Amino acid sequence: MSQQAVIETEKLTKRYHDFVAVDKLNLRIDEGEVFGFLGPNGAGKTTTILMLLGLTEPTSGTARVYGYDPIREPLKVKRIVGYMPEKIGFYDDLTARENLDYTAWLNGLSREEAARKMSELLEMVGLAKDAEKKVGKFSHGMKQRLGIADVMIKDPKVAFFDEPTSGIDPEGVDQILSLITDMARKKMTVVLSSHQLHLVQKVCNRVGILAKGHLVLEGSVEQLGRESLGGGKFRIQLQVADPATKLIDAIKSINGVIDVESSNDLLLVSCNDDLRPQVARAVVDSGSLLVQMKIEEYGLEEIYLKYFRES
Amino acid sequence: MSRLFVVCWKELADHFSSWRFIILSLLVYVAGVMIIRMAAQNIRSEVTDATQFVFLKLFASGETSFLSFQTLFPFFILPIVGITLGFDAINSERANGTLSRLLSQPLYRDSVINGKFLAGIITLSILVLGIVALVAGMGLYMIGVPPMAEEIFRLIGFVFISIIYGAFWMSLAILFSVFFRRIATSALASIAMWIFFFLLVIVGATVPIEQAILISRVSPISLYGGAIQVMLIPNHPALWAAIQQYRELTGVLVEPNPLSFSQSLLIIWPQLTSLIALTALCFAVSYIRFMREEIRST
Amino acid sequence: MGKFKAVCYVACLILFMALIGGLLAQPAAFAMSKDAVSTSSFVPSQAASTEEQIKLDSKYPTISSYAGSSFSYDVDLSYSGGKEPRTFDLGVTVPQGFTASIAPGYGEGGEIRAIRLDPTKNYPDTIKVTVRPAYAYLVPEPGEYSVTVEASSGTIKGSIQLKAVVTAQYNLSLDPATGRFNTDATAGSDNYFTIKVTNTGTADLNNIVFSSDIRGMPSGWSVTFKPEKIDLLKIGDTREAEVNIKPSPKTIAGDYIISISAEPDAKIAFASMEMRTTVLTPTIWGWVGVGIVVLVIMGLAVMFMRLGRR
Numbered sequence: 001m002s003q004q005a006v007i008e009t010e011k012l013t014k015r016y017h018d019f020v021a022v023d024k025l026n027l028r029i030d031e032g033e034v035f036g037f038l039g040p041n042g043a044g045k046t047t048t049i050l051m052l053l054g055l056t057e058p059t060s061g062t063a064r065v066y067g068y069d070p071i072r073e074p075l076k077v078k079r080i081v082g083y084m085p086e087k088i089g090f091y092d093d094l095t096a097r098e099n100l101d102y103t104a105w106l107n108g109l110s111r112e113e114a115a116r117k118m119s120e121l122l123e124m125v126g127l128a129k130d131a132e133k134k135v136g137k138f139s140h141g142m143k144q145r146l147g148i149a150d151v152m153i154k155d156p157k158v159a160f161f162d163e164p165t166s167g168i169d170p171e172g173v174d175q176i177l178s179l180i181t182d183m184a185r186k187k188m189t190v191v192l193s194s195h196q197l198h199l200v201q202k203v204c205n206r207v208g209i210l211a212k213g214h215l216v217l218e219g220s221v222e223q224l225g226r227e228s229l230g231g232g233k234f235r236i237q238l239q240v241a242d243p244a245t246k247l248i249d250a251i252k253s254i255n256g257v258i259d260v261e262s263s264n265d266l267l268l269v270s271c272n273d274d275l276r277p278q279v280a281r282a283v284v285d286s287g288s289l290l291v292q293m294k295i296e297e298y299g300l301e302e303i304y305l306k307y308f309r310e311s
Numbered sequence: 312m313s314r315l316f317v318v319c320w321k322e323l324a325d326h327f328s329s330w331r332f333i334i335l336s337l338l339v340y341v342a343g344v345m346i347i348r349m350a351a352q353n354i355r356s357e358v359t360d361a362t363q364f365v366f367l368k369l370f371a372s373g374e375t376s377f378l379s380f381q382t383l384f385p386f387f388i389l390p391i392v393g394i395t396l397g398f399d400a401i402n403s404e405r406a407n408g409t410l411s412r413l414l415s416q417p418l419y420r421d422s423v424i425n426g427k428f429l430a431g432i433i434t435l436s437i438l439v440l441g442i443v444a445l446v447a448g449m450g451l452y453m454i455g456v457p458p459m460a461e462e463i464f465r466l467i468g469f470v471f472i473s474i475i476y477g478a479f480w481m482s483l484a485i486l487f488s489v490f491f492r493r494i495a496t497s498a499l500a501s502i503a504m505w506i507f508f509f510l511l512v513i514v515g516a517t518v519p520i521e522q523a524i525l526i527s528r529v530s531p532i533s534l535y536g537g538a539i540q541v542m543l544i545p546n547h548p549a550l551w552a553a554i555q556q557y558r559e560l561t562g563v564l565v566e567p568n569p570l571s572f573s574q575s576l577l578i579i580w581p582q583l584t585s586l587i588a589l590t591a592l593c594f595a596v597s598y599i600r601f602m603r604e605e606i607r608s609t
Numbered sequence: 610m611g612k613f614k615a616v617c618y619v620a621c622l623i624l625f626m627a628l629i630g631g632l633l634a635q636p637a638a639f640a641m642s643k644d645a646v647s648t649s650s651f652v653p654s655q656a657a658s659t660e661e662q663i664k665l666d667s668k669y670p671t672i673s674s675y676a677g678s679s680f681s682y683d684v685d686l687s688y689s690g691g692k693e694p695r696t697f698d699l700g701v702t703v704p705q706g707f708t709a710s711i712a713p714g715y716g717e718g719g720e721i722r723a724i725r726l727d728p729t730k731n732y733p734d735t736i737k738v739t740v741r742p743a744y745a746y747l748v749p750e751p752g753e754y755s756v757t758v759e760a761s762s763g764t765i766k767g768s769i770q771l772k773a774v775v776t777a778q779y780n781l782s783l784d785p786a787t788g789r790f791n792t793d794a795t796a797g798s799d800n801y802f803t804i805k806v807t808n809t810g811t812a813d814l815n816n817i818v819f820s821s822d823i824r825g826m827p828s829g830w831s832v833t834f835k836p837e838k839i840d841l842l843k844i845g846d847t848r849e850a851e852v853n854i855k856p857s858p859k860t861i862a863g864d865y866i867i868s869i870s871a872e873p874d875a876k877i878a879f880a881s882m883e884m885r886t887t888v889l890t891p892t893i894w895g896w897v898g899v900g901i902v903v904l905v906i907m908g909l910a911v912m913f914m915r916l917g918r919r
């Protein structure tokens with residue numbers, strides 16, 4: 001724990017009258033992580049982010065961003081934090097560039113630096129062509145991408161993305177997520193809040209699952225998957241005409257296979273990679289007949305369903 | 312501080328590229344032209360041998376007429392300009408979803424209100440200075456009598472008080488824009504206040520004197536109206552009552568001497584401070600509300 | 610002849626009796642002897658046998674009028690004593706510088722030189738005698754002039770003396786020298802224009818002074834004349850005077866009506882004219898005014914360009 005905690009909360013609580021939106025949340029996010037902040041609608045994700053940004057005051061508990069209190073030292077926090085709100089909005093009668101320029105200016109960037117960065121970022125998010133168009137004419141996806149550029153222009157140390165994928169078509173989602181992971185590569189801490197677990201899990205190296213204001217689960221995707229399902233990331237299901245123990249051993253000996261379970265003619269292989277070719281060869285080599293084979297990706301979805309089915 | 316100027320500059324740019332400002336300037340400058348035309352008609356009959364401040368008459372002619380500074384400024388132009396520049400200051404950003412983004416930038420929340428207010432004041436000042444300069448210019452061309460130093464001081468005083476009064480309406484509108492989420496609601500609330508004070512002044516003309524005095528000390532329209540009367544009309548008929556009494560007592564007929572500029576300032580000091588206090592009050596309430604408020608984009 | 614004497618005797622008797630009767634009926638008649646005589650002449654037919662004579666009479670034998678105008682008299686002619694109508698030549702004697710004409714009745718018809726009178730008519734005929742200055746440019750001096758109207762036919766003559774009293778006419782006219790009744794003036798500075806005053810009367814005028822009045826006049830104006838006074842203005846003479854209008858520096862630009870009048874000391878004549886004076890803005894302030902307006906517009910334009918986007 002020598003590493004500096006980017007975000008640290010302690011018993012962070014937000015209460016709206018009788019309703020507890022965030023309940024004694026203890027959270028730690030380290031530098032360079034892409035942290036998936038997951039949970040169904042109304043779980044309290046946005047409220048937590050607002051408290052971390054100083055946009056709302058916690059009822060009790062503390063929040064720290066790089067050691068700064070967002071309420072007491074709002075400017076210090078806001079200098080290093082980027083935030084893309086849930087319902088992103090821009091000044092409709094300004095162009096994309098003018099909108100970014102305003103943010104750049106508010107962050108004290110020099111004119112030349114701002115101009116250079118704006119062109120770079122607009123290129124990066126694929127809006128170079130539309131830079132001089134008024135944002136009022138932008139589609140939701142374009143605004144979302146402009147939002148990413150808007151976060152990036154201040155070179156934040158930590159960036160919060162609140163529901164960046166909601167209301168966007170699948171290709172758009174891929175584009176946005178790949179932009180965000182590109183950012184992560186720049187040694188930036190990213191907090192990605194979403195209720196669409198299956199969309200974001202791929203890009204997160206750690207997730208926290210929030211339900212009714214409680215953090216119910218926390219850890220890396222693999223770790224969580226393993227912990228809850230005792231296996232790897234993938235599960236290959238294959239049906240063989242007459243499974244022999246020799247075959248099970250052969251499969252077990254394949255590099256990357258974690259575990260093999262068998263029940264009658266059904267074999268369940270858990271592994272870290274897509275090992276279908278190797279498994280298929282092993283079956284053929286053992287002389288058995290392969291009836292069918294399919295692969296299932298394990299992930300947070302099941303965990304998610306598990307946890308939220310309960311609630 | 313510098314962030315405040317960034318907000319102010321951006322807001323100024325917004326104003327200057329908006330239809331709103333173009334319509335406002337049209338309103339203001341058309342009013343200016345009408346005032347000068349009205350003054351052109353009246354000034355000859357109003358300027359007598361005793362008139363010391365001929366140039367000032369341009370701004371104070373046709374006192375009772377609709378098309379004069381004394382009527383248009385307190386009742387119409389400044390409330391309209393102030394309200395128009397302020398009624399959606401905060402809630403339009405909220406509705407647009409830009410407020411969350413703006414407040415996640417490194418600037419204090421009050422810089423947002425202050426920057427917007429400052430930009431509004433600058434815009435307002437440009438409009439007021441514009442109309443006064445326009446009337447002065449056209450008037451000078453028309454009557455050919457240059458202003459004296461005293462008259463220039465008085466005009467500066469008039470502009471200054473007008474800006475404060477416009478700022479009051481703007482701060483009131485900003486207050487509503489902080490309180491009400493919906494732009495239509497804040498606009499309506501501001502207009503309602505305008506109508507309320509308007510009616511209060513009209514009612515003030517019919518009620519007994521004690522109540523009328525009370526109204527004139529509370530209603531910003533009366534405060535401002537009284538102040539500019541003293542500024543623009545150095546020997547205002549209001550002074551004549553005392554003169555009349557003196558005449559009845561002593562039988563000596565005296566013309567009311569024009570007040571000096573400093574004396575006029577002294578007379579309107581209470582009105583001025585009341586206006587500033589009202590403006591400050593609106594601000595204080597806006598701050599208290601806005602500073603600790605939750606900024607949620609949905 | 611005896612018969613003629615007898616007629617004369619009877620006539621004298623009747624006349625005597627009539628005199629006595631008249632004396633009894635109207636004792637005061639003698640007091641107006643002149644009238645009585647003239648009245649007696651209006652009884653011609655009864656006195657047909659009396660001497661043949663012509664009488665001229667006028668109800669208004671003295672007329673007074675301004676120099677240069679004409680005098681019209683109605684003259685009654687009564688012819689008596691004759692038996693048949695007779696033509697009388699008519700003549701008028703006028704002083705030098707006058708001319709006269711005679712017209713029948715009360716002025717109808719053309720000019721006549723003679724008139725035929727019927728002695729049997731018991732009312733007089735009337736002619737209209739008009740006396741006027743002979744030359745329009747030579748106005749007669751004021752004074753009394755006598756005019757004699759004469760009617761003659763052979764030895765029968767009659768005449769009447771009429772009197773024309775010529776009085777003097779004092780008249781002035783005042784006009785701008787240029788004929789234009791408007792002028793420009795700059796506030797605070799001297800503005801000159803010329804007026805001319807003419808004696809259009811029939812007598813010389815002395816000590817004519819000028820005065821001015823500005824309607825609803827703002828103070829601080831001065832209107833001065835050069836010369837201030839005209840000592841003598843002969844009949845028909847014209848003099849020019851220079852007017853200097855100096856509006857006060859605080860005058861509001863626009864039109865002012867200045868009324869200028871001329872009047873002799875004796876206040877026997879008066880002339881006035883109105884001058885529409887357009888007070889112009891002193892050029893410098895006009896330009897300053899235009900400058901301010903231009904600055905406002907330019908300032909706004911610059912603001913729009915600097916601040917307004919796109």
Ligand SMILES: Nc1ncnc2c1ncn2[C@@H]1O[C@H](COP(=O)(O)OP(=O)(O)O)[C@@H](O)[C@H]1O
Nearest residue numbers: 016019021039040041042043044045046047048
């Ligand atoms: N101003 C408020 N007053 C009362 N309840 C609120 C308020 N803001 C949010 N909530 C409630 O708090 C809960 C958490 O909201 P939020 O943090 O926005 O959830 P999400 O995880 O979807 O972002 C929701 O149930 C919401 O209804």
Ligand SMILES: [Mg+2]
Nearest residue numbers: 045046086163
């Ligand atoms: Mg949310």
